[in-house]
Amino acid sequence: MRVLIADDDRVMRHALGRKLASWDFEPVPCSDGLEVRRALLEAPLPPLALIDWNMPGVDGLTLCREIRNLPDGGNIYLILITSNASRQDVLSGLTSGADDYVLKPFDWEELRARVRIGARTATLQITLAERVK
Amino acid sequence: MYVRPGIDGESAESVDRSNREPWTGSRGAVTIELYFSWPSFVESLGDEELAAEIVALFIVEAPAMVDRVRAAVFGDSLEEIRQAAHAFKGAVGNLTRQGPMETSAQLEAMARGDVQADAKALMRVLDEQVAGLLNELKIVQTPKDPCAF
Numbered sequence: 001m002r003v004l005i006a007d008d009d010r011v012m013r014h015a016l017g018r019k020l021a022s023w024d025f026e027p028v029p030c031s032d033g034l035e036v037r038r039a040l041l042e043a044p045l046p047p048l049a050l051i052d053w054n055m056p057g058v059d060g061l062t063l064c065r066e067i068r069n070l071p072d073g074g075n076i077y078l079i080l081i082t083s084n085a086s087r088q089d090v091l092s093g094l095t096s097g098a099d100d101y102v103l104k105p106f107d108w109e110e111l112r113a114r115v116r117i118g119a120r121t122a123t124l125q126i127t128l129a130e131r132v133k
Numbered sequence: 134m135y136v137r138p139g140i141d142g143e144s145a146e147s148v149d150r151s152n153r154e155p156w157t158g159s160r161g162a163v164t165i166e167l168y169f170s171w172p173s174f175v176e177s178l179g180d181e182e183l184a185a186e187i188v189a190l191f192i193v194e195a196p197a198m199v200d201r202v203r204a205a206v207f208g209d210s211l212e213e214i215r216q217a218a219h220a221f222k223g224a225v226g227n228l229t230r231q232g233p234m235e236t237s238a239q240l241e242a243m244a245r246g247d248v249q250a251d252a253k254a255l256m257r258v259l260d261e262q263v264a265g266l267l268n269e270l271k272i273v274q275t276p277k278d279p280c281a282f
Contacts, residue, residue, distance in 0.1 A: 008220070009220065009223055009224050010190060010194055011187055011191050011224055012223065012227065015178075015227065018180070018183050018186070019178075019180075022180065052223075054216065054219055054220065104223050104226055105234075107177075108177060108179065
């Protein structure tokens with residue numbers, strides 16, 4: 001399963017890419033919001049995306065809203081990744097369209113579990129959407 | 134790991150006196166982990182090779198990130214301080230939750246107006262902490278080219 005990674009931090013992008021590959025996912029790394037926009041136009045939407053909140057140009061909250069407005073954008077499982085930990089931040093993140101919210105620094109085993117839940121949910125969502133068509 | 138001689142337990146001076154010969158620098162050496170523990174880091178990632186890659190990449194990336202924080206602090210732009218400190222907090226948090234991560238969090242909180250603090254004083258602390266962390270990391274770093282990944 002393809003997983004979009006959007007993070008301007010090169011170290012984090014590399015770590016996420018390597019861990020996702022080791023969990024049998026296919027990472028699609030993007031270094032900022034503009035690159036995410038291009039990636040979404042050039043290829044079929046990935047079923048799962050890990051999106052950093054704070055990025056230059058287009059931030060993660062804006063991306064979540066934009067993805068939700070795309071045709072089939074409702075089927076993508078969006079995980080917002082951030083070190084913004086306040087209650088208000090969590091609420092803002094989840095109301096922007098994200099399905100889940102994971103805090104940095106990661107507990108990698110917890111992230112793995114959340115990514116698996118996301119993959120399972122996205123697979124069900126896509127299967128249902130195809131049946132309805 | 135950061136190795137500093139003569140701290141904790143027997144000091145370099147006492148080793149020197151008890152042996153009645155000049156201290157050579159190797160006696161009384163103790164291992165000091167200021168902010169970073171390689172075994173804990175490897176355990177948290179579950180992958181020693183990836184751990185080495187992250188260390189190598191951070192050593193390359195960190196100076197520019199800290200430069201951005203410093204420029205923001207001395208430029209007196211609160212929004213830029215918030216963004217730069219937040220970005221560095223996220224990056225350094227991969228390696229340690231102490232020292233530089235705490236100080237960048239303080240800078241971010243100060244820029245948001247959550248706490249009152251002297252940004253320039255915090256920046257001096259952050260510079261020292263980052264220098265200490267980079268010293269630790271360079272000791273554990275394996276000779277890998279960070280451009281290769």
